[in-house]
Amino acid sequence: MAALAVLRRSAPARLLSGTLCVHSRVLAPWRQYQSNRHFSNDKILVEMDESTGVAVMKMKNPPVNGLSLELLTEFSISLEKLEIDRGCRGLILTSASPKVFSAGLDITEMCGKSAEHYAAFWKAVQEMWLKLFGSNMVTIAAINGSSPAGGCLMAMCCDYRIMADSPKYAIGLNETQLGIVAPFWFKDTMTHTVGSRVTEQSLQLGQMYPAPAALKFGLVDQLVPEDKVQITAAAAMAQWLSVPDHARQITKPMIRKPIVDRLVKQREADIDNFVSFISKESIQKSLQAYMDRLKQKKQ
Numbered sequence: 001m002a003a004l005a006v007l008r009r010s011a012p013a014r015l016l017s018g019t020l021c022v023h024s025r026v027l028a029p030w031r032q033y034q035s036n037r038h039f040s041n042d043k044i045l046v047e048m049d050e051s052t053g054v055a056v057m058k059m060k061n062p063p064v065n066g067l068s069l070e071l072l073t074e075f076s077i078s079l080e081k082l083e084i085d086r087g088c089r090g091l092i093l094t095s096a097s098p099k100v101f102s103a104g105l106d107i108t109e110m111c112g113k114s115a116e117h118y119a120a121f122w123k124a125v126q127e128m129w130l131k132l133f134g135s136n137m138v139t140i141a142a143i144n145g146s147s148p149a150g151g152c153l154m155a156m157c158c159d160y161r162i163m164a165d166s167p168k169y170a171i172g173l174n175e176t177q178l179g180i181v182a183p184f185w186f187k188d189t190m191t192h193t194v195g196s197r198v199t200e201q202s203l204q205l206g207q208m209y210p211a212p213a214a215l216k217f218g219l220v221d222q223l224v225p226e227d228k229v230q231i232t233a234a235a236a237m238a239q240w241l242s243v244p245d246h247a248r249q250i251t252k253p254m255i256r257k258p259i260v261d262r263l264v265k266q267r268e269a270d271i272d273n274f275v276s277f278i279s280k281e282s283i284q285k286s287l288q289a290y291m292d293r294l295k296q297k298k299q
């Protein structure tokens with residue numbers, strides 16, 4: 001059975017093998033899911049349209065879709081299920097909460113916890129990135145609200161980004177504003193999306209771009225009225241899926257595999273680096289002060 005699976009694995013799956021070895025389309029796992037082709041965990045809701053082969057994945061971690069360990073774990077499991085399903089060709093990633101796509105990493109996961117917890121958390125962040133950035137499927141981010149830091153990272157992992165056209169919503173890698181540093185693979189993802197010059201400036205300043213500015217820099221590909229984000233994502237997906245899968249799936253890793261491999265080669269060192277950085281007293285103080293500022297903003 002395992003040998004058969006290897007034989008039937010698609011070429012791109014082999015190209016991305018290593019940590020990303022789940023991309024064969026040899027199973028029919030919808031039989032494992034509910035018959036209505038919806039499946040849901042606490043933090044992730046997936047609706048699969050069998051007629052189009054498109055899955056819509058909604059993050060649902062109110063109030064701001066903080067990327068907690070639980071959400072990240074459920075995300076990776078759900079994505080893996082879709083990845084091995086031959087009937088699923090495209091993924092639209094969006095938020096179940098109005099106004100926020102994702103507030104990025106859940107800061108409470110990085111404050112006042114043990115080294116073991118930080119290591120497990122960071123491994124889950126890496127896993128999310130490896131799976132989403134390395135996906136064989138067409139991936140479209142339907143950004144229906146603000147999307148700082150880890151939220152921006154998730155959107156940038158996708159092949160195409162559609163954002164709600166409102167200056168109220170901003171997107172960017174704002175880590176330096178928190179006194180922390182976007183790791184090299186966040187930086188690589190942004191460079192891949194908008195190029196070196198914009199990335200250099202954005203990362204140093206921790207710049208958040210209102211939607212119209214994000215469009216100008218190519219951080220997002222399209223702006224549409226808020227109530228048209230989902231339907232536009234579906235239309236864009238249909239266009240992407242009009243390209244034969246095999247050709248598109250061989251093309252995508254030509255660009256992405258070297259970026260993926262950089263992290264794969266140094267995953268453990270990257271985890272150690274994160275744990276040692278985030279455990280520093282000065283960094284803990286910065287994060288705590290940032291959380292206090294977020295809370296004060298409301299008063």
Ligand SMILES: CC/C=C\CCC/C=C/C(=O)SCCNC(=O)CCNC(=O)[C@H](O)C(C)(C)COP(=O)(O)OP(=O)(O)OC[C@H]1O[C@@H](n2cnc3c(N)ncnc32)[C@H](O)[C@@H]1OP(=O)(O)O
Pocket residue numbers: 063064066099100102103104105106107108146148149150151174175178180181182183273274277278291294295297298
């Ligand atoms: C070596 C490498 C080292 C480190 C690398 C680490 C990389 C880190 C990546 C990250 O993603 S860090 C997270 C950065 N995220 C942010 O800065 C976003 C902060 N949040 C906001 O800007 C806003 O909340 C918003 C997303 C724009 C939404 O605004 P809104 O007005 O709708 O909500 P409000 O601000 O009132 O927040 C509601 C509630 O949620 C709490 N909150 C917000 N963001 C986070 C978060 N990222 N993690 C945890 N909690 C968060 C906020 O405090 C409020 O809580 P309260 O109701 O209890 O007051």
